[in-house]
Amino acid sequence: MSGDKKPSVYKNFLIGGAAGMFATSCIQPIDFVKVQLQIKGEGQKGVKSSPITIARETIAKYGVRRLYTGLDSALLRQATYTTARMGIYKTMMDWGNEKYNNRVPVWLKGAFSLAAGGLAAIVGNPADLSLIRMQSDHTLPPEKRRNYTGVGNALTRIVREEGTLALWRGCTPTIARAMSLNFGMLGPYDQAKEVLQKQFGNFTGIGPASSFIAAFFACVFSLPFDNVKTKFQKMIKGPDGQYPYKSFGDCFTKSLKSEGPLGLYVGFFTYVTRIAPHVIITLLTTDFLNSRFNK
Template sequence: MPPSRVVENAKQTSETVLNDASAAVKSATENPKQATSNLLHTPFMRAALPFINGGIAGMTATTVIQPVDMVKVRLQLAGEGVKTGPKPTPITVFRDIVASGKVMDLYTGLSAGILRQAVYTTARLGFFDTFMKRLAVSAEKKGTKIGFKERAGAGLAAGGLAAIVGNPADLALIRMQSDGLKPAAQRANYTSVIDALARISKTEGVARLWAGCYPTVVRAMALNFGQLAFFSEAKNQLKGTSLSSRTQTLTASAVAGFFASFFSLPFDFVKTRLQKQTKAPDGTMPYKGMLDCFTKVAKDEGLLRFYRGFGTYYVRIAPHA
């Protein structure tokens, strides 16, 4: 093709692109609602929206319940290694945090909590929605409907995958929330989640960011099994009732929150203990791993210690549901 023809074709192509862009901008200016609707219904946005909505929902919920999460972590760390140690309540923990500092100390680790939700919740709800859509297509081809087994499987897979990605932010959150329990001279005094991640990586190694990953994954799978599967099932069961759509959602959330708390709290407890621990002067760790932590806590503190703060944990989980 002659060079002149190539230049002419390129010019025509660029003019076409500019004209299309100009027409799109003009259409969006004249009818913004239609433009927004067209954008939201593109294949890319349809696939991305579950992830975007999940992340925004998770970050919003975290901002609201961060003080509850702070109290929950302090409850799990109280009386470590002692069966007849202190028996704190959410009220006493709340009072101690405020008395030793200021009310805003309840929001310690908020940046880590928001980052965790931006990564973890975005991924788990996005994966869950994606898995459910594929299962729905498969069920439709077979002439069947999605059952509880399929919902549970989708919830377990989505939770496990998302937990691996979100573990570093989760570890930073626990470190920031537990830092205030140390003597003043031993505190790290992290200024933000970025500061925490950078300093932990530098002093303990990058691999340490995935400390407690195994119980975190199991906890996420258990939580998703209870939360997403039971929410979906409860919502499905409530469809034929006289309850309004909003009431159905809230009721299903309450049910899902209970089962999510019941199944996941022991693993959340172990996750907190493993992520909080650091090496002693002799280089040893209090716990060697998830099973060792389960065994030592059960022996030294009793089985019921795994469910300490169940009510607080439920209040933390239910808003996320």
């Protein structure tokens, strides 16, 4: 992520977005299964579902294509969210490397990670909202399904039926999740590379080793927020005309009360299987593209 040469700012954003879109194309089926696990566990203690079972049942009932539900939304999210977070972070790091002679303090890397994640989450929330709704639509009763035909249809209908600001419903948990994920992903990746280089010098496995470390921290920090975000964004009005959760805090509190603390980590191994490869592919692809286009 860091380097001796300062690249053009626009390349930071293009490279980050391209890396995120490539990673998403690879892991979209895993993300679909992760969302189904979180939905099945909502409001219930001790309910366990196997990701393999969910994948098998989905394929048997709907076909393999169902695992790619919301891919257009996911790619749009990467084109907005990941383009922004990777571009902002890399641009901040370029400034930091220049100011601190390629020795950016670890606290500043953390601050850059948090800022990039929070700002990017605001940009990417509309696409993220449509993705969650498309992936969870088939779990609703037929009369309550939205039946979006694609990301464009989802976005236009949300604006028409619920108002423009509805595109940012769940923005608070999205920001919290993005900040926690980026805090565990971006800063630790650069810090791990710096420490490993200092201890062992340059070796071919430094990038993969650092990306594994970053992926672990990203998963642990972000899953509780991701769980709450999924519930908040896919909710529909009840018979009384009210949404089940009034706010992010209300959703978080009710989840703790009804499912217990471990409920926030439901689907942990599926989440790791989904997030870790995405983090690793994104980081390594970003490094590869930076080495090719920022010479």
